[in-house]
Amino acid sequence: MQPVDLAVIAAYLAGSAWLGLKLSGRQRDTTDYFIGSRRLPWWAVCLSVVATETSALTVISVPGVAYLGDITFLQVAVGYLVGRVVVAFVLLPRYYRGEMTTAYTYLGRRFGRGMQGTASVAFLFTRLLADGVRLFAAAIPMRIVLGHYGVDASYFAIIALLACVTVLYTLIGGIRAVVWVDVAQMGLYVVGGVVALAVITGGLDVNFLAVAADAGKTRFLDLASNPVSAPYATVTAVLGGALLSTASHGADQIIVQRLLACRTVRDAQKAVIGSGVVVFFQFALFLTVGLALFSYFDGASVDQLGLAGSDEVFPTFIVEGMPAGLSGLLLAGIMASAMSTLSSSLSALSSSTMADLYQRFSRRELTDAQGLRLGRLFTLGWGLVFIGAAALFTGTDNPVVELGLSVASLTYGGLLGSFLLGLWVRRARQTDALVAFCAAVAAMAWLFLFERDLVGFTWYTAIGVSVVLGLGSLLSLRHRAPAAGTGSRADGDGTGGSREGALEGGEERP
Template identity: 50%
Template sequence: MHDIVNLAVIVAYLVAIAVIGLKLSGRQRSATDYFTGERSLPWWAVMFSIVATETSTLTVISVPGVAYGGSFSYVELAVGYLIGRTLVAFVLMPLYFRGDFVSAYQYLGLRFGRHTQGLASLTFLVTRLLAEGVRLFAGAIPIKLLLTEFGLDVNYFVIVLVITAVTVAYTYVGGMKAVVWTDFLQMGLYVAGAIVCVVVLATQVDGAGWAAAWDAGKFTVFQFDGPILNNPYAFLTAVIGGAVLTMGSHGSDQLIVQRVLSCRSLSDGRKAMIGSALAIMVQFALFSLVGALLWARNGGASVTSLGLSSTDEIFPAFILNELPMGLSGLLVAGILAATMGSLSSALNSLSTSTLADLGRAWLGWRPAEGTMLRVARWMTGAWAVIMVAFASLFTSSKDPVVVLGLAIASYAYGALLGAFLLGLLVRRADGVAAFTAFVTTLVVTLVVALGVSIDGKALAFPWFVVLGVVVTLVVGGLISLVRPRRDPAPTGEPEPAVPA
């Protein structure tokens, strides 16, 4: 009976969110409306959409696991996020609001030409597929555990397929407006679920348990000792590396930039961007608290002694086995909400970048407005199919999925952010310098990621972005010095990316 009620709650959620998404989306009249929500969305809704997009399932199930095995390290990382997003708000965002942009990479097209714009878009498409594949797989973990307890042996592929199909139902029709409003609702659901878990766990942990967790360093935020280059939670790595990482993720990644472009003005966009850093800090603290309380409740038991294979399973196992009937189903629905919120954002941004950066700017395809809107929807569906295939690549990973997801994305953020900074800081840089520096950075980053270790450990993921930015600026700057001087690219109003 317990499992039947939980399944009923999850199914009801899936139906409700699809219906609500369709109701809130309104009617899109053009491709620009489809991609940017008519540039009419309130900043606070966009702020929560940014948070829901970036944290998703990785935060919900993996950050408690990281805290269970470590400490409040992710709150320290959020300090760097606040610094980085403030810089994005005042340095990069004015570039996007200068013209009628729907894609972050249109600036690169205006500054360096269509080849650099196309390369940046292709890089985004590939890395977003990989990173989002991790997130999508992570959302299937608690669903599989629940179905197993119910006596159903359903593989991850089927679960991923169902989640994707429901998400596409409202994203396909509603575009960015449906994405933002459903993100807002879905974030509320999984945050409320985390608060409920904190309350339940707090009643199960006595004073001795709190003291033991404190003495074990579970509530430690800042780590001032230990290695810097291969520890993502060391203070300098978290603050400096985290700041540059979030500049890449929120200043050069179409997934986030597209959210900001749906705001009514640059001022509103800045509020959404900086506010998201504060919100993510609170969220990291909340989910880290869940992990610390789980550690105290279990008396510091190891993952293997609990019959689990990784720290990613600790929180889902608690939800399924320890919460009252119906409530556990609601919490699993909250994890699904995080997954679907991130997935809907990814599908819309992948469609946007494909058409605006590759179709229009790179290939010169300029169809009628009605055709562009129809193709935008078809492309959303096509990327959904590809996303399901990519998610199946991560079913055998043993690493915490939050670390894996951030590492994959960070491999390309250095080249992307470096290209934007090259355009801003090196006036002599042209398309040849930018394109060559971009390719060089991707190769160097990949070599370092696959073949360089420090004391037997890989370079911490926040430093990959720093490395990429440095390589891009150095290579691009040196090439610019030996090439003939020319006037910088025009800084006037760019051509819209889609027919207005």
């Protein structure tokens, strides 16, 4: 590592803040601040979606997956594409029909305030933990770099620096700044991956793909493994990936917020389906990097390399094998993937807090200026919470890390199941949905904490959806079926009728 690498990293941080402020434009109200007044081009939203779901964990870990195993992980990306098609044609039309600003507004209109608030709180909590882990992952290689210069920086200090820069442009520029900086950040880490692959292959005197094939690492389909316990068995990976993608892109505000910023529902559909195609090739790129690293390190095991795990293989090459300047570029790319996720989280958390909790329960009428000011305060508040949460991550052996990596999948099934319950079970009411959702989250938490080896993690979303639909449907049998053409009606406590429930019931008319 050379001083020029630190200069590249510093230039990236300054450039990100400047670009976000330059392209954000003037924010006039919460609609402009949270969904860009629905005027963002679909291709920019598409790339922003990819950047949002690509964390430092992806850039660091995916090469390690191929290094130790094979490329069957790519099957999950096939499932991702299937799931996004479902989101495009089943959920997005309903979001646009109701002029919604968050994914959970649908649950509020279908069931009542309690279900909307519960879903929003689940999103806020799980997103905070999951993205705290992603920021921590980005800090790992940065701490290694600074250590080469004798700087013993804490993980907390590094995360706080990344968070402060991200909060700056997100606070002022809103979703428009987030999307355009996401586009630039995605370009940076993809270019970094391509450059790394070129440098690795340029120093090899063998065909790395042939070496990988001889070692059985180019296997794409896994038709032999147990589909229950093996997460990358073909059926498990494709079906699990499809359900996970349907939940993450149709019931998670961090992605839905971007899709609602498109001009039309057709543009949103192109953005979400296009993102699935881009993600497939992105995974393919970083898996190929892992195959090339296998030849670069002569197939040495992680222990032989003196590393703690496969996640350190790619960062080790970046620090020790990349030419001066390019190491800084790769590290900036890892930071970019983390910052794009954080900026998206900040915007999504503040919009959900504003629309699903504050406005829903206070029922206070705000002027445009008051709403914009409050939205920015929520963004700043969540930024401070993220920095405070960084104190939880003090080392790679912290048990909170492992919990944070899986916490999103524990609630995705419950969230998606609640949406499907509202769409498919006409007699279901708020109490039914709440009990079923809580049961699904509790079941998944028990499975993760005590029976983690029983099923592959790719089944988590499917299990959560099944619990909500099964239990919710049984509980709904207590109620009389709604009259034809009236749909399901639910008020705040799930026991009677409401104007919102009646309106939503009209939308659900067959």
